[in-house]
Amino acid sequence: MSVPMRYRALALCLLAPLTALAQIYQYTDANGNTVYTNQPPGGSHAREVQLPPLNSVPPATPGNTPAAPVSKPEPAKAAAAYSTLQLTDLPTDEALRANNGTFTVGVALQPRLAPGHLLQLVLDGTPYGTPGNVPRLQLVNIDRGDHSLAVRVLQGEQVVQQSAAVNFTVQRVHR
Incomplete structure (x- = not known):
């Protein structure tokens, strides 16, 4: 049974956050299915999957935090909401x-x-x-x-x- 491409992409998306902690490996099992794992399989040839680096945002400090826009409350509508x-x-x-x-x-x-x-x-x-x-x-x-x-x-x-x-x-x- 082969794994559809959308499931492979989903697996990569789910495993992407783990790349900061572990390496991802890809191999083909005995049934011809593509498998992604964080453990290199014993007895089969696996290749390391190279993922792009994760986006990061530095923490805000009090001096460089932009002021949030102040929203003014809307005045009450003059017209009736219900006819x-x-x-x-x-x-x-x-x-x-x-x-x-x-x-x-x-x-x-x-x-x-x-x-x-x-x-x-x-x-x-x-x-x-x-x-x-x-x-x-x-x-x-x-x-x-x-x-x-x-x-x-x-x-x-x-x-x-x-x-x-x-x-x-x-x-x-x-x-």
């Missing part, structure tokens, strides 16, 4: 019936949520729940009565954009 950002599935004309105070809301978003952006609800002006990347968000054990709800897009801890608040009423069974 559509709004809550869905909340009744506006009647009360939301949630006997245990648990319900889900949807988020209409155009374009799709960008990589690195997360959605978080804002209930009565306070961030609610853990940010996530799913446009379906759940609220749990919300008190009965009037509330406002918005959704914001976060990048890290920075608010990228926030929807308009929606006012709604939760109707629960009173115990």
Whole structure:
């Protein structure tokens, strides 16, 4: 079985870092395969493989280190990142019936949520729940009565954009 040329090249690349420590030998085995090794084989004729010297970079000293360019933070974009950002599935004309105070809301978003952006609800002006990347968000054990709800897009801890608040009423069974 012969070794394809790409495997020979791969073997040389993998063995190249070892050349600083050992010599590389090449020979043909009894089956006609080309073999690379750091040990000269006994009983067969091997030739030393001469590899070009390795590249090296001298260590930097405090006096000759170029200053890294200072990058300025980009100012916040004036235009909205999303043309559509709004809550869905909340009744506006009647009360939301949630006997245990648990319900889900949807988020209409155009374009799709960008990589690195997360959605978080804002209930009565306070961030609610853990940010996530799913446009379906759940609220749990919300008190009965009037509330406002918005959704914001976060990048890290920075608010990228926030929807308009929606006012709604939760109707629960009173115990």
